[in-house]
Amino acid sequence: MSTPAIEILGLTKDYPIGFWGKQVRRSLDALTLEVEEGEIFGFLGPNGAGKTTTLKLLTGLIFPTSGTARVRGRSIDDIGMHREIGYLPEQPYFYDYLTARELLDYYARFSNYTSRDRRERVSRLLERVGLTSAADVQLRKYSKGMLQRAGIAQAILDEPQVVLLDEPMSGLDPVGRYEVRDIILELKRQGRTVFFSTHILSDAEMLCDRVAVLAGGKLQGVGAPGEIVSLEVHAMDILFELPPGYDVPPALRKSVTRIGARCRLEVPEAELYTTLDELRRFEARILSVSPVRPTLEDYFLRLVGERRADSHGVEASVR
Amino acid sequence: MTTTPVPVALNTFREAVRDRVLYNLIFFALLMMGAAILVGQISIGIDRLVIINLGLASISLIGLVMAIFIGVGLVSKEIEKRTLYSLLARPIRRWEFLLGKYAGLLLTLAVNTSFMTLGLAAALYWVGRPLVRADALVLVAVYFILLELALVTALALFFSCFSSPMLSTLFTLGIYITGCFAGDIRAFGEITENPAMKTFTRVLYYLIPNFHNFNVIAAASHGERIPISLVAHNTLYALLYMALLLVAASAVFSGRNLK
Amino acid sequence: MSRSGQSRLRSTALVAVALLFILIAGLQRRIDSDMDSLAQQSDDLLLRSPAAIQKMSFGYDSLLADIYWTRTVQYYGSRFTVKGATFPLLWPLLDISTTLDPHLLVAYRFGAVFLSESGTAGPGRPDLAVQLVKRGIASNPDEWQLDMDLGFLYYWRLKDYQSSAAAFLEGSNKPNAPPWLKVMAARVAQKGGSLETSRMIWSEIYESNQDPKIRERALETLRGLKAAEDEVELNQLADEYQKRFGHFPTSVGDLRSAGLIQAIPVDPDGYPYVFQPDGKAALDPESSVIIPKEIKGPPPELNKTHS
Numbered sequence: 038m039s040t041p042a043i044e045i046l047g048l049t050k051d052y053p054i055g056f057w058g059k060q061v062r063r064s065l066d067a068l069t070l071e072v073e074e075g076e077i078f079g080f081l082g083p084n085g086a087g088k089t090t091t092l093k094l095l096t097g098l099i100f101p102t103s104g105t106a107r108v109r110g111r112s113i114d115d116i117g118m119h120r121e122i123g124y125l126p127e128q129p130y131f132y133d134y135l136t137a138r139e140l141l142d143y144y145a146r147f148s149n150y151t152s153r154d155r156r157e158r159v160s161r162l163l164e165r166v167g168l169t170s171a172a173d174v175q176l177r178k179y180s181k182g183m184l185q186r187a188g189i190a191q192a193i194l195d196e197p198q199v200v201l202l203d204e205p206m207s208g209l210d211p212v213g214r215y216e217v218r219d220i221i222l223e224l225k226r227q228g229r230t231v232f233f234s235t236h237i238l239s240d241a242e243m244l245c246d247r248v249a250v251l252a253g254g255k256l257q258g259v260g261a262p263g264e265i266v267s268l269e270v271h272a273m274d275i276l277f278e279l280p281p282g283y284d285v286p287p288a289l290r291k292s293v294t295r296i297g298a299r300c301r302l303e304v305p306e307a308e309l310y311t312t313l314d315e316l317r318r319f320e321a322r323i324l325s326v327s328p329v330r331p332t333l334e335d336y337f338l339r340l341v342g343e344r345r346a347d348s349h350g351v352e353a354s355v356r
Numbered sequence: 357m358t359t360t361p362v363p364v365a366l367n368t369f370r371e372a373v374r375d376r377v378l379y380n381l382i383f384f385a386l387l388m389m390g391a392a393i394l395v396g397q398i399s400i401g402i403d404r405l406v407i408i409n410l411g412l413a414s415i416s417l418i419g420l421v422m423a424i425f426i427g428v429g430l431v432s433k434e435i436e437k438r439t440l441y442s443l444l445a446r447p448i449r450r451w452e453f454l455l456g457k458y459a460g461l462l463l464t465l466a467v468n469t470s471f472m473t474l475g476l477a478a479a480l481y482w483v484g485r486p487l488v489r490a491d492a493l494v495l496v497a498v499y500f501i502l503l504e505l506a507l508v509t510a511l512a513l514f515f516s517c518f519s520s521p522m523l524s525t526l527f528t529l530g531i532y533i534t535g536c537f538a539g540d541i542r543a544f545g546e547i548t549e550n551p552a553m554k555t556f557t558r559v560l561y562y563l564i565p566n567f568h569n570f571n572v573i574a575a576a577s578h579g580e581r582i583p584i585s586l587v588a589h590n591t592l593y594a595l596l597y598m599a600l601l602l603v604a605a606s607a608v609f610s611g612r613n614l615k
Numbered sequence: 616m617s618r619s620g621q622s623r624l625r626s627t628a629l630v631a632v633a634l635l636f637i638l639i640a641g642l643q644r645r646i647d648s649d650m651d652s653l654a655q656q657s658d659d660l661l662l663r664s665p666a667a668i669q670k671m672s673f674g675y676d677s678l679l680a681d682i683y684w685t686r687t688v689q690y691y692g693s694r695f696t697v698k699g700a701t702f703p704l705l706w707p708l709l710d711i712s713t714t715l716d717p718h719l720l721v722a723y724r725f726g727a728v729f730l731s732e733s734g735t736a737g738p739g740r741p742d743l744a745v746q747l748v749k750r751g752i753a754s755n756p757d758e759w760q761l762d763m764d765l766g767f768l769y770y771w772r773l774k775d776y777q778s779s780a781a782a783f784l785e786g787s788n789k790p791n792a793p794p795w796l797k798v799m800a801a802r803v804a805q806k807g808g809s810l811e812t813s814r815m816i817w818s819e820i821y822e823s824n825q826d827p828k829i830r831e832r833a834l835e836t837l838r839g840l841k842a843a844e845d846e847v848e849l850n851q852l853a854d855e856y857q858k859r860f861g862h863f864p865t866s867v868g869d870l871r872s873a874g875l876i877q878a879i880p881v882d883p884d885g886y887p888y889v890f891q892p893d894g895k896a897a898l899d900p901e902s903s904v905i906i907p908k909e910i911k912g913p914p915p916e917l918n919k920t921h922s
Contacts, residue, residue: 129441147446543686610624
């Protein structure tokens with residue numbers, strides 16, 4: 038078993054709140070997670086779930102209250118660890134008085150390249166993210182999408198083994214998103230590990246080998262996108278027609294949605310046959326019976342719903 | 357010895373240049389020199405005195421404004437604008453970053469001061485005096501001004517690591533002014549009868565950066581020799597105090613959680 | 616960085632900072648001595664013109680006056696102990712202080728005593744002192760102490776007894792003026808300079824001033840005056856002795872043996888007086904008492920008395 042690309046062990050982050058700083062807000066609660074080498078790993082969760090906090094902890098921008106983490110075997114305390122990672126912050130800001138080329142050149146100076154190497158590398162990267170034409174324009178004139186691309190370019194500039202992206206798709210139009218997805222897949226092909234957080238669940242479903250879901254600072258589940266979803270109870274979707282004059286059985290009336298003459302009903306798998314019998318007694322013509330395939334989104338929304346319900350208890354826990 | 361601070365320093369310098377801060381001040385300095393020449397025309401005999409006094413005072417004042425106003429933003433601006441995020445994810449230590457920012461501003465100040473000194477020399481020459489040996493004292497005075505600016509910058513950098521630009525400005529300016537009058541404060545304390553006050557002012561005198569040490573403008577303009585020991589001691593003083601502030605700044609900044 | 620790493624860093628930093636402060640404090644002392652050797656005590660406000668400083672003071676006149684006054688005291692005090700010191704800046708400093716704050720009485724009084732002092736104790740400029748005090752009187756017409764100082768200056772330094780008496784008289788008419796001013800005016804007008812009058816004046820200087828340096832000076836002078844008086848008396852006794860024995864006494868012990876005095880007279884410093892070969896009494900060379908030269912020599916040249 039090789040070293041995982043990212044190992045997170047009980048990582049916790051508390052923020053002091055209140056005037057004297059005695060109370061805390063726990064933005065990350067004992068996160069334990071492993072990301073394998075070469076995986077594309079999605080980090081999902083609603084706003085404030087702790088995704089950005091996790092990434093900032095990994096990159097050393099903030100310090101954990103407790104717990105540790107390692108990237109490719111090196112502790113996050115180790116400055117050498119930073120050679121293994123590339124990081125795209127959420128809503129990146131860069132020195133707006135520099136051009137994209139100058140920015141990348143500047144960042145490249147923290148590694149040992151010859152000036153020729155550096156120049157080539159920068160040009161190559163600018164091309165990869167489609168910024169060659171705007172390479173010598175000051176960043177203050179860039180659109181959000183262009184800034185995002187510059188951000189991705191600086192994240193993969195030193196060809197790190199592990200790439201950490203915070204909302205890489207944000208601010209991009211569909212074409213841009215396609216290009217980013219393309220880059221991510223290319224990184225995987227190169228054997229690198231990609232760890233990214235996102236709201237766009239379809240992207241996560243499409244790209245990720247595995248995902249983790251975070252809510253309220255706690256890990257809710259880890260697994261392949263399909264696996265997570267399969268934790269859900271399956272339901273069956275019945276489409277039927279009622280002959281004129283006949284009405285929906287009273288017991289089912291609440292759960293039925295009518296679309297013109299057609300009706301749709303969702304029932305738990307276990308109740309499928311009893312419901313079908315019921316409907317046939319009412320002379321309904323069954324059009325189709327199919328399993329409801331819950332998406333990650335459904336899982337997500339349900340999670341958020343649950344979170345909101347018990348959000349009261351989480352906030353002011355006194356240390 | 358690490359070279360990581362170097363690109364940070366050069367980039368900081370580049371930022372100052374692109375912010376056009378440099379240009380405005382040079383124009384201002386030239387303006388002052390022009391005024392000095394005018395004054396020199398009026399009062400015969402003390403034209404050299406006036407030009408040197410005015411010139412050195414301007415160099416000091418302008419440098420001070422730059423050191424404080426850019427200095428207090430050195431770190432806080434990067435945190436505010438979040439430009440620091442993608443930088444610190446790279447293999448650069450926090451103290452290396454600080455050192456680089458500091459060196460960058462020092463470089464800016466040194467360049468700026470050099471240009472102004474050239475302007476001063478030109479003004480002296482213009483007034484008709486051949487540059488005499490005593491004028492080398494002006495260089496010593498400028499060197500002391502640079503030491504002073506390095507100290508003020510270190511102060512501003514230190515505050516920049518944990519407080520807002522406005523507060524940092526107040527603190528830095530406050531300490532600077534107190535440091536200028538450090539000798540007077542202590543003398544005042546000695547005159548009072550209160551022993552607690554005497555001790556307090558004495559301790560204060562030795563702890564705060566004593567900017568009065570660096571003020572040899574009057575000596576320079578009167579052509580009085582400045583002892584080498586003072587040059588050596590002042591250099592050492594500045595270095596020690598800079599080190600102190602940088603160590604303190606590193607300690608504070610290394611533990612800081614960036615929002 | 617881990618938490619233990621952070622606290623390690625913090626303690627190291629704290630130790631380093633403390634160490635550096637110690638070094639810095641030590642270095643500051645060296646720098647202080649360097650700066651003292653610089654005769655040009657740098658003015659933060661480079662100009663010496665009081666009017667210019669006043670314009671630049673942005674209304675903080677009295678604060679600046681205080682600062683300059685503090686520097687004056689420090690300036691004088693630090694040079695006073697140095698052999699061969701001169702005091703070129705005493706006048707400008709006093710000038711500036713009193714221009715910024717014309718009611719800074721203590722500065723006028725200080726200048727009266729020390730500006731006029733010569734030798735190693737002052738720049739020897741009674742003319743400037745007179746100028747200063749007159750300005751003080753103009754700005755503070757109800758302060759009798761300044762008139763007294765003017766009277767003192769004319770009497771003691773310039774030996775201009777007429778002007779001195781006039782000043783004392785002027786002062787005696789001011790509110791709360793003590794009665795002795797009138798007495799002084801009369802004495803000086805009639806008898807001019809005498810040891811007794813001098814002693815009275817210096818006693819009043821001691822009484823009316825709070826500044827420790829001035830009081831110290833007054834005490835010193837009074838001791839010298841006492842010694843001078845003693846000498847006069849001893850000289851008379853020596854003459855008496857000479858008449859009796861045909862030669863001058865060699866020591867005060869002789870006088871006692873001759874029954875002319877009861878106890879051995881000592882000077883204010885506790886040393887017995889000695890006799891010189893010419894029969895004149897003198898102070899023991901070990902004694903720290905100094906007879907003021909003002910009572911010995913002729914008055915200073917006339918061109919300096921013009922005020």
